[in-house]
Amino acid sequence: MPEISIKAETVFRVLGFRLTNTLLLSVVVLVFFLIIANMYNRAANAPKKGLFFYFINFLLKSIYQLFESVLKEKTDYFFPIMASFFLFIILQNWFELIPGVGSVLYHGVPLLRGNEADLNSTLSLALISVILIQVFGVKFLGFRGYMSKFINFRDPISFFTGLLEIISEFSKIISFAFRLFGNIFAGEVLLTIMAFLVPILASFPFLLLELFVGFIQALVFAMLTAVFVNMAITKHH
Secondary structure, eight states, X not given: OOOOOSSOOEEEEETTEEEEHHHHHHHHHHHHHHHHHHHHHHXXXXXXXXXXXXXXXXXXXXXXXXXXXXXXXXXXHHHHHHHHHHHHHHXXXXXXXXXXXXXXXXXXXXXXXXXXXXXXXXXXHHHXXXXXXXXXXXXXXXXXXXXXXXXXXXXXXXXXXXXXXXXXXXXXXHHHHXXXXXXXXXXXXXXXXXXXXXXXXXXHHHHHHHHHHHHHHHHHHHHHHHHHHHHHTSOOO
């Protein structure tokens, strides 16, 4: 019977620092992303554009149009951050579906494992997202203007509404982290069980399903961040 751990396993230690299998996969994805980015940059500066350039350019434009529907004229400013969220999460979700990830063992533990199936990773992403929302709110509205959304003594209803807004901001961290973790970890469990119970080809439909789920979860996380940023930089009336 396959063993499924809810926490990341330590693969080895470097100078006392614990390296987990989810962290190692993150490094692999980051290196892959940097290689693709470098190749795209070279292709963009080449005198003759190739198929690779137009393919990546098409993907970036498609992602840009998604965020443009939310951020409007401020899309250029926020696009690098929102696209980074989307691309990082979707690559993490899809890389865990590569044969060998989760099955190749090192001293009895998987050498690589899906990063988003680690609650530490999704919680880190959630904290980054929510902190950035507050930073942009202060940047665009000023400290007093942004804090007036949360602290308002004009009347009891405004004061009570401000308290609810504060609770809402903290709840975003839990919502972001557990939504992403729950969906990806559930997919990891499903694929593991199906691979154990049925032949390889029989689990292929579930693999396609997880490709779709990985895309949707990356899109939901990035789009929700864009929506909350747009709300944060909008003046409170």
